[in-house]
Amino acid sequence: MLVGRVWRAGKPAGPSVVAIRSDGVFDLSATVPTMADLCNAPDPTGLARNTPGERIGALQDVIGDLLAPVDLQALKAAGVTFAVSLLERLIEEHAKGDPARAEQVRGELNSIIGADVSAIKPGSPEAEALKKTLMARGAWSPYLEVGIGPYAEIFTKAPPMAAVGYGAEIGIRPDSDWNNPEPEVTLIVSAKGRIVGATLGNDVNLRDIEGRSALLLGIAKDNNASCALGPFIRLFDATFSLDDVRRAKVDLEVTGPDQFRLRGSSDLSKISRDPTDLVAQAMSAHQYPDGMALMTGTLFAPTEPRKPGGTGFTHMVGDLVSIRSPKLGTLTNKVAHCDRVPPWTFGTGALMRNLAARGLLR
Template structure:
């Protein structure tokens, strides 16, 4: 199953999609307001998330399929979003190109310890169909499509799609400006759903694609695979949780392998479409913040 949040006027509704069937889980139990409520119930009862959800289906109201083509909310609002960098060769090359200090990125790519950095609080994230932001004081801004690891108390409980929007001109000036290049209003999108580990399959062998449209024309269209990562999801989580007081809920983005050419920058009104096999499609427009 995959888990979505419908953005209804009166409330956010957690729904489970099982093939062609879609179920309103709070209609069966109002205490199940979000995906992490399922995770907590699974931990308490020593069951899988899937088994807990299936126990609600007989009493849950069915949802019309067209509702999933309408307004979706964030499938989870994590307390923290972190991200990894230089986990793909192309990312390392792109970071070298943008920086006057390229050696720092080569050093990270070739070492055991990954680059991890704080990306966003929940309030800085947006969901499917909403607008991601680019900084007004940055001349070079790019989307970064990434597999997102959904964590509960440091344990992997699912996967999602993330867009780690980045201000390359700011980071390229000096690597110490990384927080300003990464952390700002609308700097990250998450969605469209959460797929549990048992459903997504091998997270290290998923097709990933990104398309960017501008004024109705495709200006970027490339694809890759998470098999190109030089570290595993488990290794990234291990470094994230080491000597760290992690929040109850978090998303850890795993780095990007799709990087537009150096002469490309996002503009207001662009449409970014990211697809990851086994999860779905995350679509966002672009605004300036």
């Protein structure tokens, strides 16, 4: 059961919640004006499946009008949820954001840590013992705290309504020289904390900026068009469940205007914290009345040099980024500088006024 959002032409034009069916794309907005309404329903799958809706065409007719498949939901992300991503964050921190020092630091950290971090359960007695050892050696870090400590790193990736969808440009800051895509499974969570489905996400990361200081996370993560979600939400039903999410494999391919090609993958079965734990921590002391989209982190951290003799991977304007997973489809975006992509102007207030003008608010 696939649902999404499409920008429909008309007077006035505006976004519509749609269901993707074998016989076409159906507008459900007369029943559920926002995706938050649908995902907060007692039975989102049944509502999406059984609402007749207005047929607006075949999928190929609307593919160019797809939007991010969430609207009012909070856009959250979990970081340092894989051992590989933990090590890469440590490398960024110790290299002070300088990609030229990354390989040297990588070797130094491997000798200092001296343990298979992937085998350590966060918050366990073994994790606490490793923490004490590393602190005694002066090697403790905020990234280790969230990587193997009891509390997960949960941050706001972008404001609601700011994510871009399939086919849109995705943004990096022009003053970043070391950055990469982060292909992730994204959980769709109701206001009550129930995971109702999943989609794909790209949690773009500016490694040089975050590496200078963990306190620069907001600048490194939340920029215009730096969050892509889509193409659709796959709702849970008899054919797709949370166990499918736990086993999901996500492949990534970057094809550059310089003929460079990068491939990688992320395997959610290797995550250090279960998706239900991440949701519980995200909602432990906060309410999200419109629900949330929670990006779960990635195993993928590219280190392959982009140029002969180079110091590692970084994006180039014009890169085509494709994130694929067999049960969630393909999310494709082209990289641009965030000050050159279309500005974000359609926020929550604009959505409410638009729905009211279309007679969809009750």
